[in-house]
Structures are given as C-alpha cells and as structure tokens.
Amino acid sequence: MAPLTVMMPARNAESTVATAIRSITRALPRDGRVLVLDDASEDSTAAVVRDLARRDRRVGLLESLSTRVGVVAAATALLDAADTPLVARMDADDISLPWRFRTQLALLRRHDLDLAFSPLVFMGPGRFAVEPQPLLSAGPESVGLELVLNCAVAHPTMTGRRAAILDAGGYRSAPSEDWDLWMRLSLNGARLGRTSCPGLAYRRHSGQTSAQSAWKAALASDSTSAGVHRDLCRAVLGREYDPGPGAYAALAGPGARPEQVAAAERLIDEVAAQASRFPLAQRLSLAVTAHGVRLLLRKNYPHAASGAHEPG
Structure with a gap:
C-alpha cells in the first residue's frame, strides 16, 4: 500500500490539470500516488487525467460525477477513497514545488506532527506576477493562536495523517471548510505545523470563491x-x-x-x-x-x- 495519497478535486481544469499532476509526481516519494476526482467537468478534464493515468500508474481517477457536488463533498469522497496512512491536498490549477513532500514529511517526523503545511508562492493577478508569502514557520502551539485570527495554513499545501482528519470529523459543510476543519483539529488535540520553505505555487484568479x-x-x-x-x-x-x-x-x-x-x-x-x-x-x-x-x-x-x- 502506498504511504501517501495526494487528493485533487478538479472541475473544468483541462488547461492546468496535467501540469498540476506532473508537478506532484515529480515531488512524490516513489510509492506515493495522486487521486483526482472530476466534479462533473464540462470540458476534457477527465480525458486528460485518464491519459496521464495510462502512462503513470501512480495517477488515479475517481469516476466522473454526472452532477456537480461541490468542494466539501468532493473532498470527503477523496478522503474516503484514499486508503493510505498519509494524505495530501492540492488544487488542479496549482503547482507543487519539487521539495514539497520531502520537507513536509521531514517536519512531520521531526516534530511528531499530525498535519504539516507550507507557505505559498502566489501566481497571477496582483501587484506582482509571482509573490511569496512570508517564509515563517509555526508549531502546534503558535498555529492554534494564529487560527483564532484567520485561516493561517493553506489547504492546498496540507500533508498529514488521514486518521487525524477523520478523528476530528472530517470535512463538513461550511463556507470556509478548511478553517473550520483546522480549528476542530486543534481542539481535538491534533498537532499542526508549518515549514518556512514554500511548497506550492498557488494560482490566483478573479473567479476564486x-x-x-x-x-x-x-x-x-x-x-x-x-x-x-x-x-x-x-x-x-x-x-x-x-x-x-x-x-x-x-x-x-x-x-x-x-x-x-x-x-x-x-x-x-x-x-x-x-x-x-x-x-x-x-x-x-x-x-x-x-x-x-x-x-x-x-x-x-x-x-x-x-x-x-x-x-x-
């Protein structure tokens, strides 16, 4: 059984999903995998993923949905389908940096964490074409304090123990399902941390929720x-x-x-x-x-x- 599954929901992502998946497979441990759920895309997203899956056995596709289910249901379906001790998250229009999982898995082991996160490098509209977040680490105690002010860790950079997420109740319907989950994880005694090394290039666009x-x-x-x-x-x-x-x-x-x-x-x-x-x-x-x-x-x-x- 592969130790790590990267969960990727996708909708109408035909122009970006191949680049996103390739960035994951370059960064993954050899026995990791990426699992994509196509949420009723109206383009060729599923076909692109199937083509990649034929050439790389680490890539998998959940059956395409005929009716759009949305962010929370897609995240829950992916979490249920992942049968590995560790899971990670990424969006279909972002890029995992080559060292992402190496640094996050090392942080998990070194500090006995349940979930590890990374800073982002923003791409797209804004003052700059490429713009990094502050490169500052955080440990379990300080993350809890940051979470009372905002969603202090980025969902697409998450890597951690699947059991910890399930123990906290998993994803539930909320406008900010990630902030809600991180707060519940902290209340449940889970240990969250963030590296100081960027792990993901995050694509900004005007249509984001x-x-x-x-x-x-x-x-x-x-x-x-x-x-x-x-x-x-x-x-x-x-x-x-x-x-x-x-x-x-x-x-x-x-x-x-x-x-x-x-x-x-x-x-x-x-x-x-x-x-x-x-x-x-x-x-x-x-x-x-x-x-x-x-x-x-x-x-x-x-x-x-x-x-x-x-x-x-």
Missing part, C-alpha cells in the same frame, strides 16, 4: 464555525477567556456590527501579547499574522477603527 462577496457574507454569518472559533479561543487563551460578542463575524469579513469589530480588535491584541513567549520564528509569524489581520479589519471597517490604536 474567496474573492466573492456572497461567500464572504456567508462566512461571516456561519454560526457553526463561530462556535468552534469561540471554543478554540478559550482553549488557547484560557478557559475563562471571552472573545466578546461576534469576534468571528468581524474577522471573517465585512458586515459585522461595531461591538463585533471591537471584540475582534481585543482578540488581535490578546494574540499579539502572547507572541513573546514563543521562539523567534514563531514569534515573528504571530506578529505578522496579528498585524496583517488588524490591517484587513481596519480596511473592512474604517469608521470603527478610526479611534483604535495598536498596542505599543
């Missing part, structure tokens, strides 16, 4: 994930900690009330104050995360932030 205002509104009003967020705040900041009324709604996007924005500001302050107890790399990562989330909050709520100030 995370760029759509309707998705942002649904994320901010997601009461189920808000409850998980509240529990995680108390787990990492102390059982008596109260993040206030609706901090999650303000952190998730626009549309929050002034008291929710104020609660989010207090939460950012609390996380920033905790940074000093960590080693340098994790301290920097927490500081960068807190500062970036604060800037985004004030961009979304300029009037609410007009009287606020960053702690000295």
